[in-house]
Amino acid sequence: MFRQISDNIYIRVSNSFDSNIIYINGKEKQILIDAGTGMYSDALNQDLVKIGSSVDAITDIVLTHSHIDHIGGVLPIIDTSSPKLHLHKSEGEMINSGDMRLTLSTTFGVELPPMKIDNLLEEGQTLCLGDVCFKVYSTPGHSIGSICLHIEDQGILITGDTMFPGGSFGRVDFPTGNPQQLVSSLKRITEWEFVIALPGHMNAITSNAKRQAESSYQMASSMFRYQ
Numbered sequence: 001m002f003r004q005i006s007d008n009i010y011i012r013v014s015n016s017f018d019s020n021i022i023y024i025n026g027k028e029k030q031i032l033i034d035a036g037t038g039m040y041s042d043a044l045n046q047d048l049v050k051i052g053s054s055v056d057a058i059t060d061i062v063l064t065h066s067h068i069d070h071i072g073g074v075l076p077i078i079d080t081s082s083p084k085l086h087l088h089k090s091e092g093e094m095i096n097s098g099d100m101r102l103t104l105s106t107t108f109g110v111e112l113p114p115m116k117i118d119n120l121l122e123e124g125q126t127l128c129l130g131d132v133c134f135k136v137y138s139t140p141g142h143s144i145g146s147i148c149l150h151i152e153d154q155g156i157l158i159t160g161d162t163m164f165p166g167g168s169f170g171r172v173d174f175p176t177g178n179p180q181q182l183v184s185s186l187k188r189i190t191e192w193e194f195v196i197a198l199p200g201h202m203n204a205i206t207s208n209a210k211r212q213a214e215s216s217y218q219m220a221s222s223m224f225r226y227q
């Protein structure tokens with residue numbers, strides 16, 4: 001079930017191995033941020049229909065990073081439609097060269113076929129899809145190509161697996177994970193202006209999200225002993 005966060009933004013908080021999935025209605029563009037594992041794609045479609053969209057109506061999928069719990073769900077969608085895929089270049093280039101290791105699919109015993117990322121994202125760029133614009137920030141640490149997406153005019157930050165509620169944060173023990181980079185990424189997050197944070201797992205933070213970002217930074221900083 002999708003929970004409405006603002007006029008045009010909804011989040012489907014996962015209760016399984018799936019990532020959370022965010023749906024954004026950008027009028028002429030229908031956007032998903034992350035796609036789950038793909039194991040529950042029928043349920044995803046039903047939930048999208050309930051809020052006036054559908055899997056086939058999706059024009060763009062932006063991935064916060066390429067772990068299988070976020071990217072696996074792209075496969076059933078590209079079976080029947082052809083949304084544009086967006087991912088940070090440091091993971092997108094590997095996937096486009098046929099290297100699926102960073103997705104962790106083999107680690108979890110799943111065979112992910114090669115796929116093509118249409119748009120390689122870069123630090124600092126503004127990505128506009130329909131009438132929604134995101135500032136793209138490279139926030140490595142959980143993985144090299146992890147990004148946060150800032151919807152500045154709504155005070156909403158999409159944090160992927162970099163920052164979670166309750167002072168928690170993404171793990172750093174997967175390939176290309178890096179504790180020092182995670183701490184600097186969390187520190188950067190505390191410098192941006194937002195009220196709501198939508199993480200890749202666990203619940204949405206719908207007020208005072210910046211304060212929670214500060215506590216994630218403090219926790220990671222003391223755990224990994226980096227500033």
Ligand SMILES: [Zn+2]
Pocket residue numbers: 019067069070161200201
């Ligand atoms: Zn995840």
Ligand SMILES: [Zn+2]
Pocket residue numbers: 065067142161
């Ligand atoms: Zn992840």
